[in-house]
Amino acid sequence: DPLSPLPLQEYAHSIRLDGDIMLGGLFPVHSRGERGVPCGELKKEKGIHRLEAMLFAIDLINKDPELLPNVTLGARILDTCSRDTYALEQSLTFVQALIERDGSDVRCANGDPPIFAKPDKVVGVIGAAASSVSIMVANILRLFKIPQISYASTAPELSDNTRYDFFSRVVPPDSYQAQAMLDIVTAMGWNYVSTLASEGNYGESGVEAFVQISRESGGVCIAQSLKIPREPMPGEFDKLILRLLETSNARAVIMFANEDDIRRILDAAKRNNQTGHFLWVGSDSWGSKISPVVQQERVAEGAVTILPKRASIDAFDRYFRSRSLSNNRRNVWFAEFWEENFVCKLGMHGKRPGSPKKCTGLEKVGRDSTYEQEGKVQFVMDAVYAMAHALHRMHRELCSGYPGLCPRMANIDGKELLTFIRAVNFNGSAGTPVTFNENGDAPGRYDIFQYQINNRSTAEYKVIGHWTDQLYLNMDAMQWTSGDPSVPASVCSLPCKMGERKKVVKGVPCCWHCERCEGYHFQASEFMCELCPYEQRPDQNHTGCQPIPIIKLEWHSPWAVLPVFISVLGILATTFVIVTFVRYHDTPIVRASGREMSYVLLTGIFLCYAITFPMIAAPDVAVCSFRRIFLGLGMCFSYAALLTKTNRIHRIFEQGKKAVTPPRFISPASQLVITFSLISVQLMGVFVWFAADPPHTVVDYGEQRTQDPENARGVLKCDISDLSLICSLGYSILLMVTCTVYAIKTRGVPETFNEAKPIGFTMYTTCIIWLAFIPIFFGTAQSAERMYIQTATLTVSLSLSASVSLGLLYMPKVYIIIFHPEQNVPKRKRSFKAIVTVATMTSKLSQLTSERPNGEVKTELCEGMDTSMPSSKTTYVSYTNHAI
Known part of the structure; x- marks a missing residue:
């Protein structure tokens, strides 16, 4: 009768199925009890569904003629009550057969020795669910060499093959899960996250694995690692939310927590008005479960969760829906499940004394109650099948051709069985391969879900990707708060712009300050700015280097237009003078000027004007050669000729004071030899330089290397340094200074004695020009427009020097030749004796000037002239023989 009273014990805590080979089973049929009670409420899905999955798998194996033929599997299934210590006590049942009993001191009432009931020998255990329970049980099972295969324990520490060498699992460890979650975080572009773990092996180990993997791989920093106490105080979850808000930039929260803790965290976030702020990333304990998010849909929206890849087993659904009180008496907890599932009471011994209705026994699962297959059913069946396949292969090797169990398998060696377990490779209940690595771990295969609210305001878990050693994520399928498709940020610092380097905050590698690569530095890497090569400058974004533009002085530049204009005028004027002198070659003024020396001087003036064009032309080897040759040559021609002239005048008048014979080397030929000797020194210096x-x-690149690289320019120029320039012009300046000295010495020569005074004025003016040139030329060494200023200054100074010589020495003569030809007539020749007389008078005038007032000088000079010269009123001086 399905409604018959239950056994005397309120509810038994084990299931026993007879068989040739006994398997143990550990399931959390009940939750943890309170106030000293070991067990609490029934767990319908996690407990009954999983337990029935083991029974269903055993039924299928026993009916399969290909798997363990003629061998029946039995089971001893225990309730762990979700408590590790209680599970340890229960698991002693599995090892009773392996413990020797000493009954020598025990006697029955009639004096006979006792007969002990032979306990079942369990060869392998399926379970447990919680990692903390599996760890506790694994410690005792390894002592008795009993292999264990878990269907739900994922703690990374269970992969330690030195401590848990008899432990295997058909679910991947949390280290894989942690890696998958880290890959999700990285794919989202998040680098600053917090972690939240339930106290215990599962939560703490999962977070520890995530932290360790993120530290090893780099790129993700942990803002806070918070732990939910096993028995939280009132307000504890609100405090956790407030602590998470202390690092508000770390919006992503990695959660390894149980269902109850997840639900209470979401509720606390909702109470604190943080809906939409946190970006939840949940482990497989969240998965695609509905219970944690009931009435928390908005605050859970956008949560990304992970779940080992699984499939719903249709055969199990049909099996479980067919279970009833009459056909499922082997499950001692099924009556309790019946009451909980249908909210009714079974007879006077029912667990629900306050239930309003009585169970009829005709209720049907899935018809009179909701039903959805629990997520770990597939893995429970795979664990049972893994054990069966290992036993099958062991039987084939040890009992080949023997029907049933052979003597060699009468006492199965657990270590040998473990070897066969680790070697299994078959397709599981969902069609996926079931294998184990050397640590007994299954390969990592996860589905990635996101909790979304669709347009109809209904919430659902949507598959957005999967992970199998690497992540496959459909970003387009993701949806965040209010339907926003863009991924929210969870970063400590925003990415730096192009051309900025990261200056990492000490101790927090995901937090940084952005520093601009200034000046001529470019962004060489994420964390470094480097200086561009000297001939390059940063590009506009400071992400690389580019060649500095090369410039030269252009003809249309204002710095070139003025010198060229002056030069052109000077060349035209010089050409006009030369043409005039050639045309009036035999006239008295041209002959008196010293035709040969005039042409030398005019050539120098012409070169001074002409050097402007090579100085402004685009530099190349030919232009640079012209610059070297003619830069100082024009001045050298000019001042060598003037020096020779002033020296001749000085020697003539000095000689006239001493004797009546003329000095040597005053002929035109001698003057030319002296002039070209002086010029040859300049040319020899140039050839040595070449x-x-x-x-x-x-x-x-240094001349216009401005602070702002955008304005930097490389200047194309001839390789003529300032020192080389000084050396090139130095000799000409020496000639100029010497000529000026002679001009000073001959300043007292009367105006009628040719060009002494115009030469003097020319040299004084030229010295002033070049004294002004020196500070302007060398004072611009640090200017960005140095090349322009120096070139313009040098060319203008040369042109002005030439213009002074041309204007003072030749323009008056040209004026007389063209506009007053009546003055360009032959005059009486003067003998050297007359010159001697003038020189003597000049000397006497100089002495009197220093002794007398100005008024008296003229009188005495006139008196002297009257006594020493013939009485005549007019004296005509000849320019023919003694042209100065």
Whole structure:
């Protein structure tokens, strides 16, 4: 009768099925009890569904003629009550047959020795569920060499083959799960997360594995690691939410927590108005379960959860829906399940004394109650099948051709059986391969879910990817708060812009400050700025280097237009003077100027103007050669000719004071020899320069290396340093200074004695020009426009020097030749004796100037002239023989 009273014990805590080979089973049929009671409420899914999955698998194996033929599997199934210590006590049942009993001191009432009931010998155990329970049980089973296969324990420490060498599992360890969760976090672009774990092996080990893997791989930092106490105080979950908000940038929360803790955390977030702030990443304890998110849909929206890849077993659904009180008496907890599932009471011994209705026994699972297959059913069946396949292979090797169990399998060696377990390879109940690695772990295969609220405001778990050694994630299928498809951020610091380097906060590698790569530095790597090569500058984004633009002085530049204009005018004027002198070659003024020396001087003036064009032209080897040759040559021609002239005047008048014979080397031929001798020194210096350092071009990147790299330019120029320039012009300047000295010495020569005074004025003005040139030229060494200023200054100074010589020495003559030809007539020749007389008078004038007032000088000079010269009113001086 299905409604018959239950046994005397309120509920038994074990199931026993007879068989040739006995398997143990550990299931959390009841929850943890309170206030000293070992067991609490019945767990319908985690307990009864999983337990029935083991019974169903054994039924299938026993009916399978190909698997363990003629061998029947039996079972001894125990309730762990979700408590590790209680499970340890229960698991002693499995080892009773292996413990020797000493009955020598025990006697029955009639004096006979006792007869002990032979306990079942369990060869392998299926379970447990919780990692903490499996760890506790594994410690005792390994002592008796009993292999154990878990269907739900995922703690990483169970992979330690030195401590849990008889433990295997058909679910992947949390280290795989932690790796999968880290891959999800990385794919989302999150690098700053918090972790939340339920106290115990599962939660703490899972978080520890996640933290360790994230530390090894880098790129993800842990803002906070919080733990939910096993027995939380009132308000504990609100405190946890507030602590998570202390690091508000770490929006992503990695959760390894049980269902109750997940539900209470979500409720606390809702109470604290943090709906939509946290980005939950849940482990397989959350998975795709409905219970943690009931009435918490909005706060759980967007949660990404992970669950070992599984499939619903249709055959089990049909089996379980067919279970009733009459056909399932082997399950001692099924009556309790019946009451809980249908909310009714079974007779006077029922567990629900306050239930309003009485069970009829005709209720049907799935019809009169909701039913959904529990997620670990597949793994329970796979664990049982793994044990069966190992026993089958063992039987085939040890009992080949022997029907049933042979003597060699009468006492199965657990160590030998473990070897066969680790070697199994078959397709499980869901069609996926079941294998174990050297640590007894199953391969990692996970489905990735996201909890989404669709347009109809209904919430559901949607598969968005999977993980099998690597992550496959469909980002387009993801949906966040209010349907936003963009992934929210959970970072300590925002990514740096292009051209910025990360300056990491000490101790927190995911937090940094962004520093711009300034000046000529570019972003060489994520954390480093490096200096560009000297001839390069950073690009606009400072992410690389590019060649610095090369410039030269252009003809259209304002710095070139003025010098060229002056030069062109000067060349035209010089050409005009030369043409005029050639045309009026035999006129008295041209002959008196010293035709040969005039042409030398005019050539120098022309070169001074012409050097402007090579100085502005685009530098190349030919242009650089012209610059070296003609830069100082024009001045050298000019001042060598002027020096020769002033020296001749000075020697003539000095000689006139001493004797009546003329000095040597005052003829035109001698003057030319002296002039070209002086010029040859300049040319020899240039040739030595050519030999020592052949002309070539360089690009000067330092001249216009501005603070702002955008304005930096390389200047294409001839390789002529400031020192080389000084050396090139130095000789000409020496000639100029010497000429000025002679000009000073001959300043007292009367105006009628040719060009002494115009030469003097020319040299004084030229010295002023070059004294102004020096500070302008060398004072611009640090200017960004140094090349322009120096080139313009040098060319203008040369042109001005030439213009002074041209204007003071030749323009008056050209003016007389063209506009007053009546003055360009021959005059009486003067003998050297007349010159001597003038020189003597000039000397006397100089002496009197220093002794008398100005008024008296003229009188005495006139008196002197009257006594020493013939009485004549007009004297005509000839320019023919003694042209100065």
